[in-house]
Amino acid sequence: MPRPVPGPGALVSYIRTGDRDARIAYRELPDKERLAYRDTVSRVYDTALSHHFGDHPSDDQVHDLIERVAARHPQYAGGVRRVLRALEEGGPKGGINPRQILTAQHLVIREIAKLHQDFRERAQRIVQEASRMPVPVGALPDLSGSTDSEVFRLRSEIQAHQLKYLEMREALLDAEFTGADAASMVSVTLGLDGSLRALELMRGVERIGGRSIAASTVKAWVDAEKQRWRRAKDLEMHDSIPEIGSGAGSGDTFRCEAYSTSRLCRATVDRHGRLRGITFMRNGLFGEDGRHGLAADMREAITGAQHDLNAAW
Known part of the structure; x- marks a missing residue:
């Protein structure tokens, strides 16, 4: 079989x-x-x-x-x-x-x-x-032996509609949602599925400490996630994740962690891939690449944690 x-x-x-x-x-x-x-x-x-x-x-x-x-x-x-x-x-x-x-x-x-x-x-x-998907084109009845022009016309219209739907769906799945903390120190961009697309540290971030950077990153993530969640509910795609801040996941202790290659930072995500925390492993956060290098380390740790989460099931 x-x-x-x-x-x-x-x-x-x-x-x-x-x-x-x-x-x-x-x-x-x-x-x-x-x-x-x-x-x-x-x-x-x-x-x-x-x-x-x-x-x-x-x-x-x-x-x-x-x-x-x-x-x-x-x-x-x-x-x-x-x-x-x-x-x-x-x-x-x-x-x-x-x-x-x-x-x-x-x-x-x-x-x-x-x-x-x-x-x-x-x-x-x-x-x-x-699955929120239309019947695949290949699943339509085989009308190759039919001579009814109206049947062929309807079939062509259905196929065109389905292809247009699939194209629109792919475009929607590429949607991005950008959030920032109140002080605009950190910008986070998420995809419709909750995956990290971008993370940027803004000018002036060098003046705040590691704990403040970590907290600002989580706040920026929450801002982006709220936008993502509302859009996911509207589209009925990637909408099984409970609303952040609703209390639906309170007490859920499952976490997935990953380090950046340099071991500068560790990222922790929950079972839905949402960022729960960033931990910096040493005091000297800014090297030759400054805030851009630190942001790259943070992105690497977060995407690593999300990848390990996906691999876990």
Whole structure:
């Protein structure tokens, strides 16, 4: 049996069959596509929970589902328990790593699919809606044998519409959001997926200390992230990250860290890739390249932490 093609199609296959290869196929995707896949799984997971529990799940219902999944997959019981108990407690998932969360979500989705035949039968539509993608052009009916000119005209219009949509979507995914701290000492630019695109230290930054530079960087990040989050919600792309400052992630202890090559600084990001802190490892921050060299070290540490985070799942 051929291995499933990584992406939404593999998720559909997993929902219907429970095939392990389909569940882990996403790991072969490039980083950006894995981020999109994570968002898709998150939406399908929410849909599955709503389908199974309704709007207000009881503690007993949640407990029963935990026990069902744990009995079938004891090696993943801890992750499933942490993820589903967040429904009861309304709290974060603690220090559980991203891959454990994604695995637990997959297992819960599959268990609900087994309990609800209608959910399983609608898997393709559910995943398609969750992936925010139109039906691929190649999935349209084969009308090569038809002589109906109206059918061909409609098909051409649909294809043109889909291609235009995909072009617009690519342009939107390239959107950037720039934030700054109140004193305009640091500028941070993020992509729609939350990845760092640029970080600049402005003139005068040499007059403040390392702690102030670190704090200003986090404030600039928050400013950019607020813009990114609002746009992501409008576009319904990369929108599974909770709003910063909303308290939705309070108590979540998972962090990913990386150092710059020079070991001058260490960056810490949370499970969503958002900057939580910069730590400078020595006092002399400005070398021959001044603020530009320091900014390069900071960018390297942050992008390294985000890369390691993506590799963790």
